[in-house]
Amino acid sequence: MFPTTTRQLSILLLALGCSAQLIVAQDTGTGDDAKSASSNVPGQEYPKIHADLRVDFRLKAPEARKVRLHLDKDYDLERGSNGVWTVTTTPQVPGFHYYWFVVDGVNVSDPASETFFGVSRQSSGIEIPSAGEDFYEAKDVAHGEIREHYYFSKTTGAWRRIFVYTPPDYDLHLKTRYPVLYLQHGGGEDERGWVIQGRVNFIMDNLIAEGKAKPMIIVMEKGAATRVGEAPQSFRPPSGTNRPPGGFNFVGALDDVFIGDLIPMIDKTYRTKTDRAHRAMAGLSMGGMQTFAITLNHLDKFAYIGGFSGAGGGFGGPFDVKTANHGVFANPEAFNKKVHLLWLGVGTAEPANLHASVVKYHDALEAGGIKTVFYESPGTAHEWLTWRRDLREFAPLLFVN
Numbered sequence: 088m089f090p091t092t093t094r095q096l097s098i099l100l101l102a103l104g105c106s107a108q109l110i111v112a113q114d115t116g117t118g119d120d121a122k123s124a125s126s127n128v129p130g131q132e133y134p135k136i137h138a139d140l141r142v143d144f145r146l147k148a149p150e151a152r153k154v155r156l157h158l159d160k161d162y163d164l165e166r167g168s169n170g171v172w173t174v175t176t177t178p179q180v181p182g183f184h185y186y187w188f189v190v191d192g193v194n195v196s197d198p199a200s201e202t203f204f205g206v207s208r209q210s211s212g213i214e215i216p217s218a219g220e221d222f223y224e225a226k227d228v229a230h231g232e233i234r235e236h237y238y239f240s241k242t243t244g245a246w247r248r249i250f251v252y253t254p255p256d257y258d259l260h261l262k263t264r265y266p267v268l269y270l271q272h273g274g275g276e277d278e279r280g281w282v283i284q285g286r287v288n289f290i291m292d293n294l295i296a297e298g299k300a301k302p303m304i305i306v307m308e309k310g311a312a313t314r315v316g317e318a319p320q321s322f323r324p325p326s327g328t329n330r331p332p333g334g335f336n337f338v339g340a341l342d343d344v345f346i347g348d349l350i351p352m353i354d355k356t357y358r359t360k361t362d363r364a365h366r367a368m369a370g371l372s373m374g375g376m377q378t379f380a381i382t383l384n385h386l387d388k389f390a391y392i393g394g395f396s397g398a399g400g401g402f403g404g405p406f407d408v409k410t411a412n413h414g415v416f417a418n419p420e421a422f423n424k425k426v427h428l429l430w431l432g433v434g435t436a437e438p439a440n441l442h443a444s445v446v447k448y449h450d451a452l453e454a455g456g457i458k459t460v461f462y463e464s465p466g467t468a469h470e471w472l473t474w475r476r477d478l479r480e481f482a483p484l485l486f487v488n
Contacts, residue, residue, distance in 0.1 A: 124200075126183075126214040131199040134213055140178040142213065146188055146197065147171045155189040158213075164188075180436055181217035182472030183284050185210045203284055207275040212284070223286040223475045228296035229255035233288050238352050242343040244315040247308070249349070250282050251357065254295060254302035264358045266365035266486040267304045269345070270478075271374025273397070278309045284471045290478050300482040304357055308349060310374050312340040338380045345381055350388065364427070367485050369393030371474040383415050386425055391485050393430040395477040396437060396469055398448050419456030427488045430481050432462040434473035441469065460484065 121135035121143055133145040144156055149170025156162040156174055164172035185205045188195045196202055200211035234251045254265065270287065272280035281287040287305060294300035317340065354361045368389050370378040375397025382389040415422055429452070433445040449461045462480050467473040 124213050125216075126201050126212055127199055128201055133199055134197070136179075136213075136215060140181065140215055142176045142179060142215075144174050144176070144188075144197070145171055145199070146190075146195075148190055151190050153191055156186065157189060157194075158184060158186040161189075179213075179215045180466070180468045180470070181215050181220075182467055182470040183212060183214050184470060185212050187211055204279055205276050205284070217472060220472075222293055222479055223290050225289050226293055226296070228292055230292050231255045231257065231288055231295075233282050236356075238348070238356075240312070240344055240348040242314055242340055242348055243312050247312075247344070247348075248278060249309075250278055250307045251353075252282075252288050252291060252305035252307075253357070254304070255292065256302060257304075257358075261358075264360045265302060265304045266367070267306060267353060267357075267359050268391075268482070268485060269306050269308065269349075269366075269368040271308065271310050271368075271370030271377055273370075273372030273374050273474075274310075276310075278307050281305075281307045285475060285478070287478065290475060291482065294479065294482055301486050303482075303486065304353075304359060306349070306353055308341075308344070310341065310370070310377055312344045314340040314343065338377055341377060342381050342384065346385060346388065363388055363390045364488070365390075365486055367391030367393070367428075369395065369430070369478075369481060370397065371395040371477070372397040372469065386415060390426060390488075391428045391430075392426060393428070393432075393477070393481045394445075395432045395474045395481075396434065396441065396445065398431055398445060416452075416455055416457055423456075423458045428460065428484050429457065430460045430462070430484065432464065432473070432477040432480065434464040434467035434469065436466055436468040437473070438469060 120138040123132050124134045124136055124142075127134065133143060135143045137143070142158075144162075144164070146154055146164065147170055148154060151166075151172070154164040154166070154172040156164060156176070158176060159179060162174045162176055164174040166172050185203065186197070186200075187210055188197060196209065197211040200213065202209045203212040204210075205212065231252055231254045234253060236249050236251050237246050238249070239245070240247050256263070257265070270281055272278065272285075276284070287307070291300065291303075291305065295302055350366075353359060359365070363386075366389050368378045368382050369375070369392070372395070375394035378392060378394060379398050382392045431445060431449050433442050435442070449459055452459050462477065464473045464476045467476065
């Protein structure tokens with residue numbers, strides 16, 4: 088079981104005879120160009136990233152028999168005479184990556200790293216820098232706010248937590264109303280993902296300051312919901328609706344949450360523009376498929392749609408406009424008039440089947456007369472730099488019609 092609290096981690100390390108004290112180890116002699124990762128906890132030197140994007144990892148575990156690192160692949164660490172285990176990885180793809188140590192068969196977070204909710208649990212994470220890119224960093228511009236908001240869902244019969252981004256002038260111009268983007272995370276993550284890993288607020292602050300995107304409210308919900316009395320994660324199609332193109336459905340009760348609970352609450356609580364022309368939805372990976380499933384069944388609610396590494400045909404799902412069971416594509420002229428933007432993005436270094444699936448989905452839509460905007464993030468994989476870039480390209484196209 089993966090430890091999720093400091094106490095659990097301390098107990099595990101003690102049981103293994105490890106030192107819970109964080110260490111500063113000696114360099115390996117692989118060069119003096121390495122710099123501490125920005126995702127390290129304050130004051131910790133390792134992990135360190137080299138100019139060629141190799142990464143040095145350290146863990147002090149003097150009584151451990153075997154230590155491995157799980158990052159882009161599994162690496163065996165070498166034990167030093169001082170009980171410090173070390174390894175240098177191959178060059179990593181720029182972006183954000185989850186990782187953990189495996190100490191004598193037990194998954195252990197790196198005590199020198201911040202932890203993040205991903206892969207369905209708290210995990211260490213490392214930010215591999217991308218040369219020349221700072222659009223997702225905090226800059227000397229006006230900043231919006233991230234608000235943590237709880238509301239009661241009648242669909243689930245429970246309280247739900249969301250995060251809401253309000254633009255920099257939201258509390259200055261109290262009569263101004265704003266369009267809304269509903270932005271979903273991917274599988275194994277939750278409503279914190281776009282805030283912490285995705286840096287949505289800095290991306291939007293910078294775009295708005297540069298005049299590249301309109302000020303907007305962004306709502307981030309958890310991508311899982313269970314109706315009252317239902318088994319968790321049924322993923323059944325919403326009542327009376329079609330399955331999304333490609334035969335997948337990762338929606339379950341989430342459709343009812345959005346339409347019956349979330350959108351009405353947001354429009355009541357925040358100063359929103361409530362017509363469909365000022366409402367958008369997008370998501371990454373699983374969240375992209377949820378976006379297409381919800382929006383295509385409710386085009387009376389949404390005029391802008393975006394899929395980041397995931398859409399109706401994500402994860403290798405077959406798609407053909409002529410045979411798709413979703414009727415909204417039957418009349419391309421009417422669809423193109425109603426939907427102001429249908430946007431698809433994918434990283435060029437994503438898994439081959441996923442990349443091919445999104446490309447195929449785009450090609451089939453275009454062949455069927457459906458207008459799309461397609462973006463490929465150069466050199467990035469199925470991770471957060473791809474999706475940060477997607478948001479940077481997607482947001483400026485919203486609410487311009």
